[in-house]
Amino acid sequence: MSASLIFLNSDSRILEQIRNGDEQALVTLFEKNRTPVTAFVVRNSGTRDDAEDLLQEAVIVLWERVRSGRFHYSSALGTFIIATARNKWLRLLARKRKELPMMPDGNEFASEDVSSLDIVIEEEEALKLREALEKLGDPCKTILLLYYYDECSMQEIAQRMGFANADTVKSKKYQCKKALEKAFMRGRE
């Protein structure tokens, strides 16, 4: 009984840190789960670097879920992270297994697989849009990231960035979106 209380307290403290935007919670989660995730990845034809990369992504998934309010605490945070890392790694392995036989010919797209082509085009366009957003600079980049990634409200953004009120942020965000679309279109041309 006392053990589970300690366990819950530890997790609830981390969840509170995440909700407050304290990124040290990610470091704590990473260190706590490094050993089991590394062991799993190394056992399944991965390297320590693969494991660390995967673990970073897993804790970020948890971060996003908690921040967006879509995380429902039903098991220990460690269990969630290990399961996420495990699923990601298995998907990656399956994808590698699928792709590898096509690699020697170098014509994996020669089969006129339209859906694959669409995916590639979409991925390329997403990458270009991301580059455009990155080049957009502040405050547009920060406003769009706070709104879409951190899912902050207009009021919160106004407070964090020092705008007069939520309406000002709303107006600014609209301008930023238009600027991003323009930049993206210029990049396509």
Next chain:
Amino acid sequence: MGKLEQEHWTENDVLVENFVLERLSETELQELKQHLARCARCRGNVEREQRIVGAAKSLGRALLKQRLGVNLKARAERQIPWPHILSTAALIAIIIGVGTYYRWYKPAEPADLIPMSKEQPIAQQKSESSQEKITSESSTADADVQRGVDQTSQMESNSETGNTAISAPGKESIEGLGASIRGGRESELSLQKEKMGRTKVAAVESDKKRTAGDDFRRDVASELQKNPEPTAVGFAKKSDALWVDGQVQAREDAAQNRSLEESEVAGDEISRLRINKDEGIADSPQERRISLRQEKITLEPKTVAQLPSSQWLRQQQIGAKRVQTLVEETPAGLQLTMFFENSLDSTLLAGATAQQISSDSLVVFLDGQVITYKLPATFTGAKEINTKR
């Protein structure tokens, strides 16, 4: 909400954002999706919004991952490397422990203090040892030569009167007589006197430092360290007793050894004593006795069954080629208690001889065997001079 199915709801930016960010209820979502299935323009608007949200999420995730990497690196740098520190501390503790053990406790144990000489002829050891002492004391030698000469003369005088003997108490008592031989070569004798003077004076200086049992032990250990291959293996509990290993050689080896000694050590200090119950008799006019600290050497044979328990392990290590011997300095002289595998017939002792071939080497001839010892200098010539002075 049914009207959403009819109109182009994607004209409303907030609604599109909420749709893409999944902030709508399940009912609302279903209605909007039904319209999207029919309206290509609205699908385009939603896809455009999805690309923007996707790019923002992708960039946000990448930046968060980057910051996480930086934080992890910073944390790793801040962390104290306890495993390294602890392993280093443990290593230092082991080194100190081993050092302390060897420095203070090891001499009391029957393990190898310094390995015994096996191949090097005793005569050669003697020669090297004498040379080393003479060289090391050369700076003070000139001033002390005269004293050494005086001591040597005094010893010669003693031996002429036949008072150098080896004795064993009780039924196994053996006495030897030191032979005092003066060769016709006066120049050679003079050289030897000078060497003796230097060597003994050096020993006297060393002897001054010895005031108590611990000092004595330390001096002996120091002497043993200087000597490359003594046979001393450990100290007995008594402060002036020492466990040594005598190396046993067969008769043929012994004969060879004797001829080798005679050929190699001619002109150097040789002391040969006849071990006999009778009065001491000079062994041979060709043999000269230059220095012998102990006027009496007592041999006491025992069996290994009588060894103290502390020496049992040592006995297993050395095998039959060596004889564990307890060398004790008694008022009556030097006592060698030898522990043989089998009990020794007392008649064998009657014909035994002992030969001191240098200040720290002693050879015992026992019937068909020769047992060689290398003793620390403190058991040999050095102390005698001090006593007399």
